[in-house]
Amino acid sequence: MAVTKERVKEDVWIPTSCGQCYCMCGIRVRRQDGIVTQVEGNPDAPTGRGSVCAKGLAASHLLYDPYRVNYPLKRTNPEKGLGVDPKWERITWEEALDTIVTKLKEVQAKDPRSVYFQATTTQASEIRFGVIGFMKAFGTPNYWVSGGGLHCGNGAHFMNGIMHAAWSIIPDFANCNMPLNFGCSKGHGAGHVAVMNATQAADARVRGSKTVTFDPFQSAQASKAHEWVPIRVGTDGALALGLVNSLLNEHKIYDEEYLAYKTNAPYLIRKSDGRYKRDKATNKPLVWDKVDKRPKVHDDPSVTRVEYEDEAHEVAIFGEYEVDGEMCPTGLELLREHVKKYTPEYVEKITWVPAATVSRIAKELGETAEIGSTVTVQTSKGPKKVPRRPIATHFFRGSQGHVNSGWTCLSIDMVNHIVGAADTVGGALGLGAAVCSGYEGTGKPYQIPYPCPDGLMICGAWVYDHLP
Ligand code: SF4
Incomplete structure (x- = not known):
């Protein structure tokens, strides 16, 4: 029955959240005489910021579907x-x-x-x-x-938990100039915070951000990409290791400061068993101080930079060093050697992506990362200078729905870490559960990732009982 203006006794707009998928965008629903007549985005809500997708817009069709089972x-x-x-x-x-x-x-x-x-x-x-x-x-x-129709993020979540202390990763579309999608539709109306990401990704295209999509078929995101690179199904991990090889060994592009002070790349490794070389007194992993020319525990204040601009002795990220009569390479040295076999030609054989394309995209990505650039952001403690790395590699169902799923995700994310584009402006951001400032009055607790004794990041909070 049509609701005409003259006959309407009740006409209210109700702020609520869309329940059509797990993104829960903020919406406003119009109810006239007990009937939902309109749905639109709520500009006051942080999720969606006034936008809804077609599925959310069609919510009333489901609500009033005559075949909907709404009784036991x-x-x-x-x-x-x-x-x-x-x-x-x-x-x-x-x-x-x-x-x-x-x-x-x-x-x-x-x-x-x-x-x-x-x-x-x-x-x-x-x-x-x-x-x-x-x-x-x-x-x-x-x-x-x-469920979710597929097995959802089986390999992605625990790897994101380990590498970003977060449930998911997503390009900082608002500041990213080159997102690389590996079988992944984030930024195209799917995934977490779908609508907000889609609007940010659309705005980014207008200001010249270039999207590269690796996908075996011409998916929605492939058809909208500036460059669609068809790839053989289930070989994304090999391609990612090829990009890592090209960056480290071919083009020699990497973020030395990030790798030295924010990762375990400089940790010294025992050749005998592949484990950390540890300090005998404290059992902490060791790094090599290039100034004092001796090993130090990873959290020694002289080799640590907590803030971006802190002073510290130079820590070796490449090479091997003698400790207790044993030659110990750095973790990154071992990685650099390991990925050498992933030459563009070898990667082409596995992935069917032309060798020249692998090499070219690695170079373009490395140059777009603008290693060394910084930006000042406003924080609750005032302005703070942080690195700006406007590239991001990310993954989801397409690339991780195969054997070696977790390793594939790790390999793809490693590209971000090589150029320092992890959890900083323009790069791949941890999404969901990473940090919470707490909300007064709601009891939502303040939480932040914290370091384990070996200096690696542990989630401050996680969705389920088992930490990644
Ligand atoms: S993405 Fe679409 S369906 Fe999902 S909550 Fe937002 S508006 Fe609703």
């Missing part, structure tokens, strides 16, 4: 199988809840751990985490999140 059903046919009618019968909510609660009470009395919850990624985040809260209160640790 009970299976009455005990026989199961393909083609067997389950003989669903409509029941009341009271009967449904009584049935479930009776069963749960029985199980809880016996052993609450025998309850298993299966969640999916396709529901809005608030529901998903509500399930976990309920399980914790119930007393079972047994749950799993999967």
Whole structure:
């Protein structure tokens, strides 16, 4: 029935969040006489900032779909199988809840751990985490999140957790000049904070940002890229190692300061077992101080830079050094040697990406990274100078949906780390759970990643019980 102006008694706009996917963009919904008549983005909300995607815009179609099942059903046919009618019968909510609660009470009395919850990624985040809260209160640790139509980010999340202390990584589209998509549709209306990223990526194109997409088929993101590079399915990891090789060994482009002071690239490695060479007294990993010409523990103040502009002795990122009568190469030296076999020609054989393209894109990426450039950003503690590295490699379902998924993600992300484009302006940013300043009145706690005794980053908070 059409709602005409004369007959409308109620006409309100309600701020809420879209539940059509896990991004939960901020929206405003218009309700006229109890009927949703309009949905639009809420410009006051940090997610979406006034924009919605086509799916969010169509939310009322789902709400008023005459075939939508919005009441409980009970299976009455005990026989199961393909083609067997389950003989669903409509029941009341009271009967449904009584049935479930009776069963749960029985199980809880016996052993609450025998309850298993299966969640999916396709529901809005608030529901998903509500399930976990309920399980914790119930007393079972047994749950799993999967689905989403695909297996979602199986290799991506733990690697992002290890490398960025975050659930996901995404280019800082607002400041990035060269995002490289490896089988990944972030920035094209998919993934986390989808609408905001899509609008930022669209604005970036206008100011000249160049997108390169590696994808076996001409996907939406491939068709919108400035350069689509077709790649053989499941070989993204080899391509990424080829880019690392080209940067380190062919073009010799790398961010020495970042690698020396913000990563474990300079840690000395025992050749005998491939583990860190450790200080006998403290058991801490050692690095080589090129000024004092001797090994020092990784967190010795003379070889540490906490802030970007702090002074420190020069730490060796390449070479090998004698410690306790044993020659120990740096971690980056071993990596540089390891990737030498990923020549552009070798990579072409595996990936079908022409050798000249591998070499050219590595060079272009390295030059676009503007290693050494800085920018001043405003922080809660005042202005702060930070590196500016406007390139980002990132990945998702397409590149990580194969064997060696985690290693593929690590290899792709390593490109960011070689040029210092990790978690800084213009680069690949950790997204979700990385840092929270806390919110007064909501109880949301302040949290920030912290170093383990070996100096590597540990997540301050994580979505699930098990840390990556
Ligand atoms: S991305 Fe689209 S469907 Fe998902 S929450 Fe935002 S508006 Fe809704």
